Amino acid sequence: xxxxxxxxxxxxxxxxxxxxxxxxxxxxxxxxxxxxxxxxxxxxxxxxxxxxxxxxxxxxxxxxxxxxxxxxxxxxxxxxxxxxxxxxxxxxxxxxxxxxxxxxxxxxxxxxxxxxxxxxxxxxxxxxxxxxxxxxxxxxxxxxxxxxxxxxxxxxxxxxxxxxxxxxxxxxxxxxxxxxxxxxxxxxxxxxxxxxxxxxxxxxxxxxxxxxxxxxxxxxxxxxxxxxxxxxxxxxxxxxxxxxxxxxxxxxxxxxxxxxxxxxxxxxxxxxxxxxxxxxxxxxxxxxxxxxxxxxxxxxxxxxxxxxxxxxxx
Amino acid sequence: xxxxxxxxxxxxxxxxxxxxxxxxxxxxxxxxxxxxxxxxxxxxxxxxxxxxxxxxxxxxxxxxxxxxxxxxxxxxxxxxxxxxxxxxxxxxxxxxxxxxxxxxxxxxxxxxxxxxxxxxxxxxxxxxxxxxxxxxxxxxxxxxxxxxxxxxxxxxxxxxxxxxxxxxxxxxxxxxxxxxxxxxxxxxxxxxxxxxxxxxxxxxxxxxxxxxxxxxxxxxxxxxxxxxxxxxxxxxxxxxxxxxxxxxxxxxxxxxxxxxxxxxxxxxxxxxxxxxxxxxxxxxxxxxxxxxxxxxxxxxxxxxxxxxxxxxxx
Amino acid sequence: xxxxxxxxxxxxxxxxxxxxxxxxxxxxxxxxxxxxxxxxxxxxxxxxxxxxxxxxxxxxxxxxxxxxxxxxxxxxxxxxxxxxxxxxxxxxxxxxxxxxxxxxxxxxxxxxxxxxxxxxxxxxxxxxxxxxxxxxxxxxxxxxxxxxxxxxxxxxxxxxxxxxxxxxxxxxxxxxxxxxxxxxxxxxxxxxxxxxxxxxxxxxxxxxxxxxxxxxxxxxxxxxxxxxxxxxxxxxxxxxxxxxxxxxxxxxxxxxxxxxxxxxxxxxxxxxxxxxxxxxxxxxxxxxxxxxxxxxxxxxxxxxxxxxxxxxxx
Numbered sequence: 001x002x003x004x005x006x007x008x009x010x011x012x013x014x015x016x017x018x019x020x021x022x023x024x025x026x027x028x029x030x031x032x033x034x035x036x037x038x039x040x041x042x043x044x045x046x047x048x049x050x051x052x053x054x055x056x057x058x059x060x061x062x063x064x065x066x067x068x069x070x071x072x073x074x075x076x077x078x079x080x081x082x083x084x085x086x087x088x089x090x091x092x093x094x095x096x097x098x099x100x101x102x103x104x105x106x107x108x109x110x111x112x113x114x115x116x117x118x119x120x121x122x123x124x125x126x127x128x129x130x131x132x133x134x135x136x137x138x139x140x141x142x143x144x145x146x147x148x149x150x151x152x153x154x155x156x157x158x159x160x161x162x163x164x165x166x167x168x169x170x171x172x173x174x175x176x177x178x179x180x181x182x183x184x185x186x187x188x189x190x191x192x193x194x195x196x197x198x199x200x201x202x203x204x205x206x207x208x209x210x211x212x213x214x215x216x217x218x219x220x221x222x223x224x225x226x227x228x229x230x231x232x233x234x235x236x237x238x239x240x241x242x243x244x245x246x247x248x249x250x251x252x253x254x255x256x257x258x259x260x261x262x263x264x265x266x267x268x269x270x271x272x273x274x275x276x277x278x279x280x281x282x283x284x285x286x287x288x289x290x291x292x293x294x295x296x297x298x299x300x301x302x303x304x305x306x307x308x309x310x311x312x313x314x
Numbered sequence: 315x316x317x318x319x320x321x322x323x324x325x326x327x328x329x330x331x332x333x334x335x336x337x338x339x340x341x342x343x344x345x346x347x348x349x350x351x352x353x354x355x356x357x358x359x360x361x362x363x364x365x366x367x368x369x370x371x372x373x374x375x376x377x378x379x380x381x382x383x384x385x386x387x388x389x390x391x392x393x394x395x396x397x398x399x400x401x402x403x404x405x406x407x408x409x410x411x412x413x414x415x416x417x418x419x420x421x422x423x424x425x426x427x428x429x430x431x432x433x434x435x436x437x438x439x440x441x442x443x444x445x446x447x448x449x450x451x452x453x454x455x456x457x458x459x460x461x462x463x464x465x466x467x468x469x470x471x472x473x474x475x476x477x478x479x480x481x482x483x484x485x486x487x488x489x490x491x492x493x494x495x496x497x498x499x500x501x502x503x504x505x506x507x508x509x510x511x512x513x514x515x516x517x518x519x520x521x522x523x524x525x526x527x528x529x530x531x532x533x534x535x536x537x538x539x540x541x542x543x544x545x546x547x548x549x550x551x552x553x554x555x556x557x558x559x560x561x562x563x564x565x566x567x568x569x570x571x572x573x574x575x576x577x578x579x580x581x582x583x584x585x586x587x588x589x590x591x592x593x594x595x596x597x598x599x600x601x602x603x604x605x606x607x608x609x610x611x612x613x614x615x616x617x618x619x620x621x622x623x624x625x626x627x628x
Numbered sequence: 629x630x631x632x633x634x635x636x637x638x639x640x641x642x643x644x645x646x647x648x649x650x651x652x653x654x655x656x657x658x659x660x661x662x663x664x665x666x667x668x669x670x671x672x673x674x675x676x677x678x679x680x681x682x683x684x685x686x687x688x689x690x691x692x693x694x695x696x697x698x699x700x701x702x703x704x705x706x707x708x709x710x711x712x713x714x715x716x717x718x719x720x721x722x723x724x725x726x727x728x729x730x731x732x733x734x735x736x737x738x739x740x741x742x743x744x745x746x747x748x749x750x751x752x753x754x755x756x757x758x759x760x761x762x763x764x765x766x767x768x769x770x771x772x773x774x775x776x777x778x779x780x781x782x783x784x785x786x787x788x789x790x791x792x793x794x795x796x797x798x799x800x801x802x803x804x805x806x807x808x809x810x811x812x813x814x815x816x817x818x819x820x821x822x823x824x825x826x827x828x829x830x831x832x833x834x835x836x837x838x839x840x841x842x843x844x845x846x847x848x849x850x851x852x853x854x855x856x857x858x859x860x861x862x863x864x865x866x867x868x869x870x871x872x873x874x875x876x877x878x879x880x881x882x883x884x885x886x887x888x889x890x891x892x893x894x895x896x897x898x899x900x901x902x903x904x905x906x907x908x909x910x911x912x913x914x915x916x917x918x919x920x921x922x923x924x925x926x927x928x929x930x931x932x933x934x935x936x937x938x939x940x941x942x
Contacts, residue, residue, distance in 0.1 A: 035354070041661075045685070056386075057386045057410070057413055058413065061413040064357070071692045072684075074703065077681065091922065096685070098922075098923070098926035098927055098930065099689040099926075275405065275409065276405065298412035302412065344728060347669075347728065349668070349669045371699075371700045371727055372727065374699060375671075375699050378671070378699045389702065608723065608726075612726035613726055616726065616728075
């Protein structure tokens with residue numbers, strides 16, 4: 001494996017046999033807080049065309065925990081770097097490679113950016129840096145999907161046969177797309193897409209699920225679904241991508257996680273959110289032991305990114 | 315001591331017995347330019363919601379001088395990071411902690427930010443990162459106050475019994491607030507607040523001084539005061555916080571430091587400024603040996619921040 | 629040599645006898661990918677008043693390859709740092725020096741910035757940081773000129789007696805200015821300035837060339853010139869500096885590098901561009917072996933900046 005481009009590239013054997021155990025190992029390493037030099041002399045370039053403090057901090061922290069170096073990092077390549085002068089992504093990736101990073105963490109504002117970067121790398125050949133897609137517009141965010149499945153694995157001890165509610169603005173969120181692709185590889189996973197009709201998950205995902213014989217339901221009230229699922233995956237309304245959603249409009253449906261939802265949920269279930277969170281999960285939910293979004297899910301981001309870096313760079 | 319939140323938390327015994335000697339030690343370390351690894355394996359996250367190049371550079375340099383790592387740094391969290399998506403400071407501090415920094419340097423655009431961060435840390439418990447308040451809106455800037463008292467201590471050899479002129483836009487400047495709280499703990503310190511009525515220091519500070527029996531005067535002409543004081547603490551007009559001040563408007567008063575003021579000042583006195591400086595100190599003052607704002611006061615920022623980091627992290 | 633301010637400060641003896649061999653050595657070091665600690669304990673501050681991802685990444689990577697530290701880096705000093713509060717460059721350089729960097733990489737938005745920084749450093753004396761001018765408005769960009777001559781040296785094996793076409797918006801580009809000053813020091817170098825009259829190179833450069841007896845021609849069709857030159861140095865239209873240029877307007881002239889130009893060029897010649905590139909070099913040119921702008925020229929930036937840092941800091 002040279003690049004991390006999309007969630008579809010991983011399979012269950014790899015996840016269960018290699019990735020989860022390595023992420024567990026990384027977690028132990030972080031918990032001991034011992035400096036390691038596994039990635040000593042390895043160089044990371046972080047090139048974000050749109051800001052994402054959390055993802056950037058997670059990758060940079062992961063690299064440092066393994067003793068590697070972040071040799072260059074920019075968060076607003078799109079607005080503030082030389083790309084304002086009209087440079088193509090193609091040229092940028094070619095140039096970046098010449099500074100000899102071992103891995104480039106790329107966040108791009110349009111779908112397909114990571115794929116272009118991968119193609120350029122293939123042209124360069126064996127010496128090219130690994131590309132990790134840290135989100136490309138409405139496309140994919142595969143490391144988010146990996147940390148999400150790892151969180152479920154850790155919390156529930158299994159992924160096969162679980163029921164998952166995906167909630168909120170499902171049309172615009174790339175997180176849900178990547179995660180659905182990945183979970184659908186496990187046998188018996190059932191999906192409840194809970195969103196108003198205007199924000200429902202796109203047809204391509206539904207076609208994919210139908211083709212692979214995966215059961216899914218489209219719903220408009222989280223309270224109807226909460227008692228049946230093992231995972232509630234709540235999402236933020238993607239205002240900056242041009243959508244909005246009233247989460248408790250009785251005519252549209254109910255899409256909040258609040259105390260009424262907590263009461264309905266199974267004791268052994270987990271509440272997740274890719275963050276940042278607005279009002280779609282109320283503050284009293286934070287202290288519930290089923291809430292993972294401010295604790296294990298963030299840890300999972302650190303541990304799984306460390307695992308990926310170790311795999312790609314050693 | 316776990317967090318640095320406000321100037322009031324320090325007392326004279328700590329300043330004189332622990333802090334100043336440690337800052338002296340740090341100064342020697344910098345002057346030798348020998349790499350140290352006192353903070354080897356310690357991680358700093360720098361999270362600024364508004365820019366401050368000087369403060370950021372000072373903290374990051376301090377960490378590096380001690381052999382620690384700056385694992386993450388952002389200067390415009392407010393405009394460019396995921397906080398544009400509506401994330402609360404509470405969530406941000408919880409998430410940042412999960413990346414296991416040992417210390418978070420926080421600059422926030424509203425009063426009370428550091429206090430919120432401290433509360434979140436207390437909830438997390440023993441493993442939480444130390445919080446250092448690097449300025450919160452019109453609230454406090456305690457490390458500025460510490461470097462200021464250290465500068466006075468170094469230059470004058472004493473703090474008790476000195477007379478201090480605080481000059482300029484005293485209503486909006488948090489620096490003056492923090493410094494006044496700190497200096498007022500020393501016996502016999504006398505304050506001259508030199509500002510036009512509309513920019514005079516706020517009532518809460520005056521009440522605090524009266525309550526503790528501290529002598530202070532309100533003045534409108536620095537030239538009347540210059541001959542009597544050991545310290546002139548000049549400040550910048552806080553244009554971005556909505557104030558302005560004509561410093562030589564004869565009807566309003568006189569608030570510049572220029573050659574006429576130099577001639578009036580005692581030979582053993584010190585001129586300070588938190589920087590950046592506009593025209594409120596004229597350029598010919600820079601070369602006067604009493605000027606500390608471009609030399610010892612900047613050094614003091616580096617040395618005292620090193621001292622704080624060493625205390626908090628070892 | 630303490631500072632790098634303008635291209636004129638270098639002479640042929642230094643270039644050929646010291647600089648090129650050291651840059652060769654640096655190239656070998658990068659190609660082996662062995663961590664070195666030549667600059668261990670040396671500190672770089674990167675202070676850019678306008679963004680330039682490529683230049684910044686190149687300097688920071690160079691420092692890291694040599695084992696030095698980047699202790700502070702900002703790319704938008706002008707808009708986002710404390711300079712928005714009105715601080716002068718003079719004060720900034722004085723303050724930066726107090727954080728004890730060994731070298732300051734300065735990019736300034738107005739001509740003369742680097743010169744001011746150098747003057748401030750001279751006042752400070754022996755302990756001042758080295759200043760490297762990474763571009764000052766329409767002034768100079770000497771490290772770009774150095775990497776450009778090094779690229780020509782590597783590709784053609786010589787610089788004396790070559791013919792060079794400088795193409796595009798020659799009035800506003802500082803790159804062409806710096807490079808012309810440097811190349812004009814070599815005997816027998818001939819210049820073809822290929823630009824529409826409104827974008828022709830400025831009078832001061834032409835006066836300089838005349839004074840030193842250097843042959844130059846002013847042209848408006850690259851195809852007329854292509855067969856005669858050893859170097860085509862194409863440039864980008866400096867839209868952000870208020871210029872525009874139609875590169876294939878038959879009334880104005882022809883200023884593109886495309887396949888028709890490739891067919892005319894000598895087999896032993898080189899095509900360069902300071903990047904970023906827009907449409908002034910078409911994509912099919914990239915694969916031509918004479919194209920250096922995405923390969924050797926970028927490498928040259930890394931190797932020559934390493935050489936400079938080693939010279940200044942050891």
